Amino acid sequence: MIGLALGILFLLGGAFFLTVAAIGVLRFPDIYTRAHAVGKATTLGLALALLSLPFLLPEVSLGMVLIAIVFQFSTLPVAGHLFCLAAYRRKIRGASKWIERPSLEEPNG
Amino acid sequence: MTIEAILIAAASLSGVIALIGLGVGVRGPTLLDRLIGLDLFTIALVFNVICLAIIESDAHRMEFILALTGLGFLTIVFFFYFLTRDPEIEAAPDAEIASGLEKDAGEGAAKETRPSNASSAAELGADEEARRDGSRREHTLQSKLTGAQEKEPTP
Numbered sequence: 001m002i003g004l005a006l007g008i009l010f011l012l013g014g015a016f017f018l019t020v021a022a023i024g025v026l027r028f029p030d031i032y033t034r035a036h037a038v039g040k041a042t043t044l045g046l047a048l049a050l051l052s053l054p055f056l057l058p059e060v061s062l063g064m065v066l067i068a069i070v071f072q073f074s075t076l077p078v079a080g081h082l083f084c085l086a087a088y089r090r091k092i093r094g095a096s097k098w099i100e101r102p103s104l105e106e107p108n109g
Numbered sequence: 110m111t112i113e114a115i116l117i118a119a120a121s122l123s124g125v126i127a128l129i130g131l132g133v134g135v136r137g138p139t140l141l142d143r144l145i146g147l148d149l150f151t152i153a154l155v156f157n158v159i160c161l162a163i164i165e166s167d168a169h170r171m172e173f174i175l176a177l178t179g180l181g182f183l184t185i186v187f188f189f190y191f192l193t194r195d196p197e198i199e200a201a202p203d204a205e206i207a208s209g210l211e212k213d214a215g216e217g218a219a220k221e222t223r224p225s226n227a228s229s230a231a232e233l234g235a236d237e238e239a240r241r242d243g244s245r246r247e248h249t250l251q252s253k254l255t256g257a258q259e260k261e262p263t264p
Contacts (some may be wrong), residue, residue: 004112008112008115011115011159011160011163012114012115012119014156015119015122015123015156018122018123018126018152018153018156019122019126019150021149022126022129022130022149022153023145025130025133025145025146025149026133028130031139031141031142034142034145035141035145038145038148038152042152042197044147045215046152046155046156046183049156049159049160050159050174052159052163053159053163053171054161056112056163057162057163057166057168059166059168060162060168060171061114063169064171065144067175068171068174068175068178071175071178071179073177075178075179075181075182076152076182078181078182079148079181079185079186082185082186082189083141083144083148083185085189085193086141086189086192086193087141089193089246090141092139092141092174092251097235100244103229
């Protein structure tokens with residue numbers, strides 16, 4: 001019973017963080033901040049949702065779920081970094097005046 | 110019964126988030142914003158598959174989740190590769206950046222011409238002569254470049 005409650009809690013937490021990521025993508029003005037919202041909140045949300053899987057579905061083993069969580073943690077932040085790196089290399093400026101590119105001539109970006 | 114209701118609510122919420130991702134993918138002002146919308150769509154699809162696996166109590170959707178995550182990641186990596194190969198698909202924002210791009214292209218051309226001279230001099234056999242010749246040619250090349258740069262602004 002407590003496992004069921006824990007699984008429901010994890011699933012709702014994952015749905016909450018996924019909603020936060022969607023709101024961030026809709027509301028943020030900039031490519032860098034949007035990539036920030038997608039790369040971080042989504043990782044935590046999917047990890048929580050996958051962690052709820054062995055509590056609610058007993059046929060799934062915990063090792064498989066841990067492999068999937070490690071996979072998510074290794075792919076999603078890399079994708080979020082690649083968005084920012086592509087925007088940096090294409091010399092796209094931030095929308096806000098507080099977010100300035102450090103310098104255009106930096107060789108290693 | 111309430112668990113079913115919670116699961117169906119989470120699945121429909123992830124469907125709404127997938128629609129938001131598609132909307133950003135259609136509306137986004139630049140190409141990278143559309144790519145972020147595509148990424149959000151894929152992630153919401155993964156969450157929806159998790160909810161469906163719990164609802165239908167089907168453990169075999171775990172492989173589908175892994176395959177979908179890897180597909181989204183490979184999509185983004187290849188988009189990144191083809192976006193950073195040629196930086197002239199989208200126009201540069203202002204004239205300063207465009208001049209910087211031209212300067213980069215000029216430096217790349219100068220670097221490309223230098224090793225060809227060195228290799229042609231190395232065919233003679235004498236190393237030191239080749240080095241001197243190479244240094245001379247570099248010097249003449251630099252003088253030519255500076256002469257060209259001095260000539261450029263006058264007209």
